[in-house]
Amino acid sequence: MNYRRDYIIIHHTGAEEKNAHQVKQYHLSKGWRDVGYNYIIERDGKVVPGRSLEIPGAHTRASGMNYKSIGIALIGNFQNHRPTERQLAALVDLVTCCQQKHNIPTTNVLLHREVPGAHTLCPGRYFPAGELRLNLTDPAHLWCVQVGAFKNKERALDFAARLRNLGINAFVVER
Numbered sequence: 001m002n003y004r005r006d007y008i009i010i011h012h013t014g015a016e017e018k019n020a021h022q023v024k025q026y027h028l029s030k031g032w033r034d035v036g037y038n039y040i041i042e043r044d045g046k047v048v049p050g051r052s053l054e055i056p057g058a059h060t061r062a063s064g065m066n067y068k069s070i071g072i073a074l075i076g077n078f079q080n081h082r083p084t085e086r087q088l089a090a091l092v093d094l095v096t097c098c099q100q101k102h103n104i105p106t107t108n109v110l111l112h113r114e115v116p117g118a119h120t121l122c123p124g125r126y127f128p129a130g131e132l133r134l135n136l137t138d139p140a141h142l143w144c145v146q147v148g149a150f151k152n153k154e155r156a157l158d159f160a161a162r163l164r165n166l167g168i169n170a171f172v173v174e175r
């Protein structure tokens with residue numbers, strides 16, 4: 001089944017995990033089949049792919065968003081402090097790429113707490129929402145960098161992982 005992704009929802013993890021692996025272990029310990037988010041951004045700005053978009057997410061129950069959005073979580077509790085500058089820069093790149101791929105307007109990029117029906121402070125009071133929005137662009141005006149095209153998903157994931165190890169925030173999109 002294919003789920004159209006018309007929204008992007010921004011979260012903090014609300015905890016001070018070491019890395020994306022720890023977030024995933026926590027979600028698996030709750031009996032979930034994978035981490036609930038589609039992407040996790042670590043403190044150093046590294047983007048770690050999470051749950052496949054081929055199945056519903058497990059991050060925003062309100063308004064049925066698990067079925068129609070991409071969930072991105074930044075590690076940290078932003079009720080207590082700001083995200084790192086590297087996290088914010090990586091978030092802009094990742095959101096921009098997702099907007100392009102799924103044709104999502106900036107008005108549909110929401111904080112978790114902005115989703116109708118959500119009762120949460122997520123992603124925390126120190127998350128700089130205004131700054132993020134200033135840096136986003138509607139999909140029609142983007143220039144994307146393509147570095148490879150693969151028939152095999154594993155090879156594409158491996159190639160993206162190698163680029164991330166070089167400090168380039170590459171991620172895989174399906175076309």
Ligand SMILES: [Zn+2]
Nearest residue numbers: 011012112122
């Ligand atoms: Zn959230």
